[in-house]
Amino acid sequence: MKAVEERLDGAGGLDGERMAAALDRAAVETAAGHEGPAAVGAEYSGLVAEAAPVVGRLDAAAAAWTVRIDADDVLVGDFDGIGFEWDPCDTYEHTDEQWETLLERVDFTRTPLVRVMLRANAYTAGWDGRGEPVYDWETPMMRRLWRILDHCERRGIDAIVGEWSRSPELGLTASDDPAWAELIGEFLHQLLDVRGYRCARWYNFINEPNGDWATEDGDRFALWRRGMLQLAQVLERRGLAGRIGLIGPDSSNEDEWVELAVYGVGGLLSAYDIHRYVQDADLISGRLERQVREKRRFIDRNDPDGAAKPYLMTEAGIVEGKNEAHDQQPRVRTFEYGVLMADFALQAMRGGQSGLIAWMLDDVMHHAKGYPWSSGEWKTWGFWNSSGDAQERALRPWYDPMALLSRLFPRGSRIVAASVWDDEGTGGAGPGTGGSGGVSVGEPGAGGVGGAGGAGPETGGSGSVSVGEPGAGGVEGAGGAGPGSWREPVLAGVRGVAALVPLDGGGRGWSAAIVSHRQGRQSLRLVLPQASGGADLAVYRCSERERSADADGYPAPALTLSGADAARGIELELYGPGVLFVTTAMPEDGPHGRQTASRQTTLAAAGREPQRPEAFGLSWGVQPFAGEGDLARGRPASGSISLHHRGSGPECAVDGLRHTAWRTRVRGEHEIAVRLDGLRRIGRVKLEWGEGCPSRYRLEASADGANWTAVLERNGEEANMRLNHLASDTSASGGAGAEELAFPTIEAAHVRLAAIRPAGTLGLELRRLSVYGPDAASADVPAAEAGAGGGGVAASPREASDPRDASDSSDPADAPDSTDAASAAGAPKGGGRR
Template sequence: MKAVEERLDGAAAWTVRIDADDVLVDAFDGIGFEWDPCDTYEHTDEQWETLLERVDFTRTPLVRVMLRANAYTAGWDGRGEPVYDWETPMMRRLWRILDHCERRGIDAIVGEWSRSPELGLTASDDPAWAELIGEFLHQLLDVRGYRCARWYNFINEPNGDWATEDGDRFALWRRGMLQLAQVLERRGLAGRIGLIGPDSSNEDEWVELAVYGVGGLLSAYDIHRYVQDADLISGRLERQVREKRRFIDRNDPDGAAKPYLMTEAGIVEGKDEAHDQQPRVRTFEYGVLMADFALQAMRGGQSGVIAWMLDDVMHHAKGYPWSSGEWKTWGFWNSSGDAQERALRPWYDPMALLSRLFPRGSRIVAASVWDDEGAWGAGPGTGGSGGVSVGEPGAGGIEGGEGAGPGTGGSGSGSVSVGEPGRWREPVLAGVRGVAALVPLDGGGHGWSAAIVSHRQGRQSLRLVLPQASGGADLAVYRCSERERPADADGYPAPALTLSGADAARGIELELDGPGVLFVTTAMPEDGPHGRQTASRQTTDAAAGREAQRKPQRKPQRPESFGLSWGVQPFADFGDLALGHPASGSISLHHRGSGPECAVDGLRHTAWRTRVRGEHEIAVRLDGLRRIGRVKLEWGEGCPSRYRLEASADGANWTTVLDRNGEEANMRLNPVSPGTSASGGEGPEELAFPTIEAAHVRLAAIRPAGTLGLELRRLSVYGPDAASADVPAAEAGAGGGGAAASPRDAADLRDASDPRDASDSSDPADAPDSTDAASAAGAPKGGGRR
């Protein structure tokens, strides 16, 4: 880590811009943890109450619970029929966990580690094993009535020799899956619990095999990753996650609707391989890395993350006798240890806050990081040892390193080398990342949370901007750094400060003493002991006619009083006004998923595709007359050399609001996300123009840039940013069919300034006493995302 620390040394100032339009995950499943029934350890009542209190504080919506068939199968009778025992010590521990999940509305991934040779099950594709699992799921769903079991995980890490026998491991796993699916169908269990897979460890290519081999059986995809520090600090993990998310979307006909999860997450660097222990869980550094792990999974498009693991005592350490009391050291604490070991470890804080502040059902959106020069990040480059070569497409490097163009060379320090734009959302500053969530509230409206992780050393100043916010909101700010970790009397993370009426659209000034993690949220802690769950936690006794055996009428809702009160953030209209509305256009390629409607259907794997020659156009009819100010275009393999963007109130008389003729001055390029821009780089184009009322939007005179024809994956239309002034189109020269003024030319017409000028944009008399107060500083120049 020394070289990395040297590269990231020094304080920094930057801006984090949340883009409510850029949806990474439409329906988040949550941050959770591995919560297995212990191999042999029995928690005392006091220890169990402590464990439940700590689980409740996280408000986790998702856990993973694994066992083996020998936990509920005693053997075979004289007729060769299985003998089941649902009240073994292991099963009682399982029911205790699931009881709590049921009460709290926690979704559980339930599954089995591997076959059970002691039962004579020596093959992963043994049909007898599938029958045992079928009986287990019947007991789980029908007899005991658990509704919390959402997915079933057939074989933990089937790509490993610790889980499956030698040979074609994927073929073995696939045959076992097919047999299990048949059993579930025959027993009437199909569709009542989903199948998730492939659950492979550090072999992501199994995702591709699963799509082609069992994609029709799976209702969700998952993988495990144990990574090196450099995989996180460089942002490599995010890119790898996104690649498989895209593959699922494009190759599984129903893939876009299926969640993709990280069901075991951990850091392998520093691990004691002989005993499968990770002593770094006792360090604060591990918490920063794991928070970054979760952020990159979300930014890559995964809908859930399971951290490995909850409590050390769940599993015995390898290489020791079970009587030794040596446990796998991977948890948030060790229930059997001394006072120091029983205490919450530092990595609990950021993971608990991620789980608590990014709840199930959230919409995960992008948060881009700008340096103090107003540049934004795109993707990793190819040169430089920690150097920077950040430039606009086709331009040379800028301050901080040397380079002839984006992604080349660079020997400077402090910023990351940026290559082809848009490969993934890499921040300009090395080791700094952000993500945000819009949280739908029961009473209507949204709350929001943002998380920023920084591996940089020293005191760091940042401005957090949410342009689509409209009006003030009360915010809580949490800091998790080695030198500053505010906590309540019981050791749970507490806000460092609260802000009243903060205007996120204009910018909020904050500080972080890095390395560390910063959280900003509209969720305010409720009065009471550290805002934790106060409802009864009494458990039922499995051996004495457990209440859970009564089939509940519905899945219980999470208790209203759960330690947080979500405040409503007023928003401007940030939804895609074109989504799902009628579209028309030039003749498309004649095959499924290529018509103009495919540019506005919201699906990742469809696109409007045209023939090669000639000019083309595509138009979308909005839901009545709407105020619009921005359009995003996500081009695929075929991008245009020029086009006009036009708007109309009646569909007959058109006004040109932008004329893209190859000159960047007429557009705002935002090279960050999948797809190819008109400039030849990857990433959607974000085109901003003065506000105009329109019921129709059209791209006209589109001329293909190459020999591939056109491929437009997404045409999105938005209202103006809340932080932008409503400027009539005529005032900016956008009417009469002429080109609109560029965002640069119209900068004086918009309430949005370059971050480097933020210090001059506020009245000194109104300056807050602390940099952690709501600021009137402007948003990044032109409102560009990265």
């Protein structure tokens, strides 16, 4: 993807200078009373359009693609959810009717996570004659806070609670003043002990401490760190440590604070977080995802307990088009803002973040900068404005995709990868232009795959290797890639992610979200290869052209599918730009809908039995899955010397998480072995290499762990050619890439990669070692029917059984909207409701 950015920059595309100019123009137009948001919207459309010559046309003519969900490619093992900023208002008092409307809108989202901030002056009136603080827990601000937390407690919503900054009016002029830590300790005692709130999960000490609006001049990180250490001592002394976690650093647009926090206070933190306010280009290019993933991996590598700690985006917004003078974002009234914010959430999940807080719920929470508080001017960032006219009080367009993300990706979900592929075989752009072709390698026993722009040195036959010559094709990846693809597929302007949802009666449901910045009518096929049998599905479309809503104006399914077979593929349509959701969760007409089971049970066991909403229920359908999945996940692993701290051992290759890895920097040959759960029939392994990849290795199997049989071996010219390509690859996954190796079925209790020799000086990084039985469905993208440059594709037996080959060959774009997934209709019905 770095290469894509370079090519875009070279073509006059998504460069920061042009984006800054657009922002300046928008601010000038807004200040002058012109249509700033419209101008920025035109710039957004222009950015998407300008990417077309580089990465393919972004219109309906090119919009036929396949979305593949890989249930074994875990991005986040335990999701905390999508939520929003819900602060007690500065001064505004909601009427009872407005409050009921607000709670109803919150309930529809079924959000599991909110952030709630205040300052110490909200509960501290001053100091008495002895210098002791005078507390008042019933000020107007505190009553507004209790009202919010009461609802969080009723609904089982986790709250991040914290303070904006020090309170100079109380004499607290230093962020590291010990007196402030004592005030916070008393506040948390009131919160946890006196009032008994259990919804308060994390405490956030200082909002955006890297900014001059939050901390005094000087070494801001040192100030924040000293304040954190003092607060930790207060919590320990008062018996509050461990009852509420500390989250940080909460920095805004300075992600390097994550690194400082790991080294400076990592032992104090139970979760990491940042804020990001981004440009459109950060999202369209996928840059945000890569930045999130980079810090997720830094935490895992450098905090000994980092892999077990959540990493969250606790303020998310788009700065382009913002009126800086008044801190208002008029684009929240536009549909494109919803598409961009949905993409923001998807990239956060894909990068490994376990939760996201959208800024913000209701305009009236905060006064706008630069106006007297009596003016009635509010920060325009919310889903609505409670004090406005009828149009302002209505839900804004960005509520729909964010509410559905919160509702359909619940707490406790397992977030998994969903890759997007052009049906003509273009899996995204690679390094270079024109003559810089890619490499596509067919696996032994699985058939070869011809490269773009012509066949390689060998034709693709059963058990052969076919390599496209570099320089013989066009855009890297053109012509498709099947088993043996060495990059995560990325289609320009389109992104996807999925969630596996554990249910209280057993089994799993699932949801998928796809964002497209492309224009016009688009056809896609959604495939979940590991699915077995049919399931009833609800489909939501969020686009400017189409919005399905219920009688109260809340998002409703555009259609429902009965017994849809996701393994064969589901034909769908979307008008872009837009967001598409597919889920096994059906809306319930009656009250008391079920929530996610496993975390719901955990809450009940902890004494936090939530009262379910009296409306907006969800009934999750069970999706049967084929085979046993990854036989290596969570099994005991051993290996040669790795980096000397937790988060780099061999167990990290089989923990199911993409952002952890087995790493070694020692010269020489290495090995890694995994012990399966008894003697199993196996026929396939999947390897995902990170920044350090091998020049050769041997795959071995054993029934007893002592006598090993070589299954296949990689070495020589073939491996060197492949790995030279890998070393320069900067795919969306941020590493070398993944490979799938199929072989004749054998029985084994142990699997080993032996004689692994690093290709260069980086050592080795193996993010994923997965082992499958012969009947487990493949999650890899199939080869295209023909290469873009004329190179043919020799289909392997597995490719010949691709779901597209067995489906209805009619063009889904010609079908009416009500017949989405016609090929899936009539499939056997799935499990009953849970």
